[in-house]
Amino acid sequence: MATISVEFCGEWFRIPDGGELTIGRDADLRIDEDNPFLHRQFLSVVQVDSLWWLVNIGSRLSATIADTTGTMQAWLAPGARLPIVFDVTKVVFTAGPTTYELAVHAEQPEFERSPSASDPVGDTTVGPVALTLSQKQLILALSEPMLTREGSGISTVPTSAAAAERLGWPSTKFNRKLDNVCDKLDRLGVRGLRGGPGRLASNRRARLVEHAVSSRLVTIDDLPLLDQSTDDED
CATH class of the missing domain: 2.60.200.20 (Tumour Suppressor Smad4)
Incomplete structure (x- = not known):
């Protein structure tokens, strides 16, 4: 069996x-x-x-x-x-x-996770990640295709230009905030977000989406934040 x-x-x-x-x-x-x-x-x-x-x-x-x-x-x-x-x-x-x-x-897992009172089901947070609203909006704009498809499958990470347009931001603002988010997560030990020679921007965006969705840093319930207006915190 x-x-x-x-x-x-x-x-x-x-x-x-x-x-x-x-x-x-x-x-x-x-x-x-x-x-x-x-x-x-x-x-x-x-x-x-x-x-x-x-x-x-x-x-x-x-x-x-x-x-x-x-x-x-x-x-x-x-x-x-x-x-x-x-x-x-x-x-x-x-x-x-x-x-x-x-x-x-x-079918017969080695470990079984038991929810605790301090870790309610459906409201799990990984690590001390404090994000501003605009930083979370950036992650959501990149993660939206993956969050909205049902179950496992295939999705495409938006380009920086497409994500900036989705948010109504100029590309300079989007790229600056992308740098800020990646630097923040890199300091917390998330691998694959640091820039450098030979590292493509598309790889960094994809790695950010992989981490954010897998760790539930963003979920489908957060998508309404994409249409919420906010002042620039920077």
Whole structure:
């Protein structure tokens, strides 16, 4: 009987005990055959002894791994692996302009999270992240396509110009606030947001969206903030 299943775009792929499922452009689970930025084989779900692992078998791309509450988040770099211990593990990654999300379901999880009084269901916050309204609006403008699609699947991170237009901001204001948000999260230990030679702006936006959605820094309930007016706090 299968103990691990992977769900992507409403399709389920069951993995029998002792088996393996590869994920990529040309793999057991074919994510997007037309995206040349995606590895032919990027991730592997495999059982070693009695424990299931998620392994990054690619050479360039990384993935954001989180539980459904967002209280656990990890960045799975090339060559790294992570044990699958929760009942549902969310996997988010970006290849080129496209962001993908899939879910790994364990029928017999190693750990079960119990909500506490100080951590109410539906109102989980990860880390001491204090954002101004305009900073949260920036993240929402970039995350809107991912938040509004149902379940796991495919979305596209907006360009800076499109996100600035969505907010009614000039591009200079948008880029300045994007720098501020990325610097703030980088200081808190979020990887992949620091600029530098060879780091594309599109990669930084995608990584920001991956972190914000996976950690529930923003949720679909926050989207009305996009239409709320605010004075410039800077």
